[in-house]
Amino acid sequence: MSNDAKDSGCGQQELTFEAGEGHGFSAESLTVADVLRLPSMRGARLIGGAAGLDRVVELSNVMEVPDILPWVKPGELMLTTAYPIRDRPEDLEGLLETFDQHGLAAIGLKSGRYLEQIPEAAVKAADALGLPLIHLGEDVGFDEIMQEVLTGNLDRRAQVIARTEASMRELVDVVVGGGDLADVCRMLAQWTGVAAAVTTLDGRVRCLRTADAEATSAEVSGLECFDRSGRFRVEDEPAGISRHANPRGPEHREGDGTMSAVLNWGNVVIEGGRRPAAETLPAQNLGRIVAFGTRTLRAGDFRLLEQAAAAAALVITREQAITAVESKYRTDFVLEVLRGHIASTGRVLSHAYSLGWDLDRPISIAVAEVDSESDSTDASNKRTMQALFANAWTKVVSQFDPRAAVVGSGDQVIVLLAAEPRERIVRRLEEFVSSVRGHGGGGRRQFSVGISRPAEGVSRLAPAYQEAMRALEVGRQLDRGQGLRHYDSLGVYRLLLQVGEQTELRKFAEEVLGPLATDAKEEYAGLRETLQALLDHHLNVAETARALFFHYNTLRYRIGKLEQMVGPFTEDPDLRLSLALALQIVKLP
DSSP: OOOEEOOOOSOOOOOSOOOOTTSSOOOSSEEHHHHHTSGGGTTOEEEEOGGGTTOEEOEEEEEOSSOOGGGOOTTEEEEEESGGGSSOGGGHHHHHHHHHHTTOOEEEEEOGGGOSSOOHHHHHHHHHHTOOEEEOOTTOOHHHHHHHHHHHHHHHHHHHHHHHHHHHHHHHHHHHTTOOHHHHHHHHHHHHSSEEEEEOTTOBEEEEEOSSTTOOHHHHHTSTTBOTTSBBOTTTOOSEEEEEEOOOTTTOOSSSSOOOOOEEEEEEEEEEOOOOTTSOOOOEEEEEEEEEESSOOOHHHHHHHHHHHHHHHHHHHHHHHHHHHHHHHHHHHHHHHHTTOOSOHHHHHHHHHHTTOOOSSOEEEEEEEEOTTTOOOOGGGHHHHHHHHHHHHHHHHHHHOTTOEEEEETTEEEEEEEOOOHHHHHHHHHHHHHHHHTTTSGGGSOEEEEEOOOBOSGGGHHHHHHHHHHHHHHHHHHTTTOOEEEGGGOTHHHHHHHOSOHHHHHHHHHHHHGGGGSOSSHHHHHHHHHHHHHHHTTTOHHHHHHHHTOOHHHHHHHHHHHHHHHOOTTTOHHHHHHHHHHHHHHHOO
């Protein structure tokens, strides 16, 4: 599991929940507030820097000379008497600023006989920096404080280790007992006291659980690290922790029961399928596990996230294995039907019904296929992304037609759904495509869709599948990998695709168009476009010029050039028909 520090990408947001004191693991190290409660700190009082009481104290040190900076470590509690600054007490203000830059946790100062009173400027500097300045009592012993800080931190870390082991045992029991991702998510939310979510590789939320009854899924999914479709922006949110998601100013309310909070979040990658060390293949990315809360997420929380991610990887891998077997079984059945291998119509309908499908009605077949030329999916994630692609189609289609058959095969998804009139089924598929692409999730993979005419009866499904494939091929070629075509909208392509010998079609196009049938020169594509526009506008020069945004004389020049290359098409209607067919053949895949 990987996790790196990161500032917020979640944006500003108000939440109505916060982790309670009893939630989650305690911090591995003491805070300044914890240190002030130690027995050895009796008589000590905080005189400045109260905003920094949550600073973590990793260790303690004693300053005996003012030039201690080379030995200062982040997270230290610096203990000192006034002796090192007895000659220049006014230097204390600058020393505090330097200590803060070095990441010091707090300063405990004995004034004693060397300093009657701590300078007011130093107190103000501590407040401004949020660096706790503690006035120690005269009977406070440095050794006692250092020992209790060390002992307290060791005890806390021992507790964290024990609790981590206990949580791992609980997770193993859940996975072995057949638990799902919702169980893993729920346990993580209970342990950390914040909201937890598991997402797919591309950020689709699979489950979301909150620790408090007041929190709702809508409050979490409404954050700006989710897009409008509810997808966690994995491409903008690398694994790590956010610390600065401030409340939205206009929505900040006081006294109405709504708590304005600084939101912290953390997420780790769910990895699975790691190969032996001898092999260099990386682990497979299976998704993300994310925690959201109003308190600071600590190292212990990240350990829980990583443990939950390991458990989630086991659950997802198990689900994938089961789904792969079931999916192959369903896909093989559908492909056998679409290939015309039907032993008995009644048996096909009965078997389809057992799988939750209704094929005993007019069926339209839609085939969605990823454009392999533009697909940049990493090879190690190809299978996962294809499964997500098929799952997305299953989800959106089932909302409209729960008895539709949706299966994935290679880079394709095949959908057999209730037939509708052409205009309506096209609009329906356009809605499906929009939902599958989402807002940056599935849309990162370009795909085209072909739709068949209604098939009456199981015996007509095989021809309908071929119709959908032909519509898909034409749409992908004409719309650059993102087409959606109905077979009935193919026009002359329906006739051209019926020609068995495609080389004869190409030869015809080359004979009619000459060099324009190729892309040997960059200008040929533009000339073909001009020729097509002229034919579309019945050789009306004025209308064609407006459509192409050409000057009238420019178009006249192009017409002359075209007639030199293909013949006097402005005078010969038979040549115009041949040119129109040849231009369509050039566009064929």
